[in-house]
Amino acid sequence: xxxxxxxxLILIFGLFFTGCKKEAEQNSKAEAPxxxxxxxxxxxxxxxxxETFQGIAQSIIDHDxxxxxxxxxxxxxxxxxxxxxxxxxxxxxxxYERSLFGSVTEVVKFGADDLQIAVYGDVANVTFHxxxxxxxxxxLVVVNNQITLLxxxxxxxxxxxxxxxxxxxxxxxx
Numbered sequence: 024x025x026x027x028x029x030x031x032l033i034l035i036f037g038l039f040f041t042g043c044k045k046e047a048e049q050n051s052k053a054e055a056p057x058x059x060x061x062x063x064x065x066x067x068x069x070x071x072x073x074e075t076f077q078g079i080a081q082s083i084i085d086h087d088x089x090x091x092x093x094x095x096x097x098x099x100x101x102x103x104x105x106x107x108x109x110x111x112x113x114x115x116x117x118x119y120e121r122s123l124f125g126s127v128t129e130v131v132k133f134g135a136d137d138l139q140i141a142v143y144g145d146v147a148n149v150t151f152h153x154x155x156x157x158x159x160x161x162x163l164v165v166v167n168n169q170i171t172l173l174x175x176x177x178x179x180x181x182x183x184x185x186x187x188x189x190x191x192x193x194x195x196x197x
Contacts, residue, residue: 058144065142072140072147072174075181084130088121096175096182105188116186131156131163145176152191167191 075094082090095101097113104110105119134154141148148171155166173185 060143065144068142068144068147068176069140071176072142072149072181075174076135076140076149076172079183080133080135083124083127084133086124086127088125091120091124092117094183096177096184101184103186103188105186107189126159127157128160129158131158147174147176147181148172149174153188167193 079091079094082088082094095113095116097117099112101113101116102110103112103116111119132154134156135151136154138149138151141150150169150171153166153168153170155164157164157166167190169189169191171185171187172183174181175184176182
């Protein structure tokens, strides 16, 4: 009889604690704030992305090509579009950026007009109209493009995983 009563008490307490655990799990799920990846601004992440973008610009201004390259997450998913050509990958992008920015003798201006940063959790895109004025020896080259940079947050910070550069047409005079 004593064994039976003990067994019944153990079963009752087990059911009671199981019910409490399930109710606590349901309450914690109900209390968790919902994240709206489309409409939430993620201000802290947005600031981190802005600092990363500024670091990229500074690495170009400082002619620190290795630092510029370190902002990229090269791998099989990395893609780039530029100059109306077919998509290329990380190896081509790295070679191009080393060649191009390694040849710059002076950054006269590194403007990013109409800059917008949109963060979607651990993914962000940066869009802007470039107003770059770069010197190659005595030659000044002005680059006015529409640029989209896609970033992913990694354990090493925000890294570039996609670049898209298209010519920016001048506004039509009305």
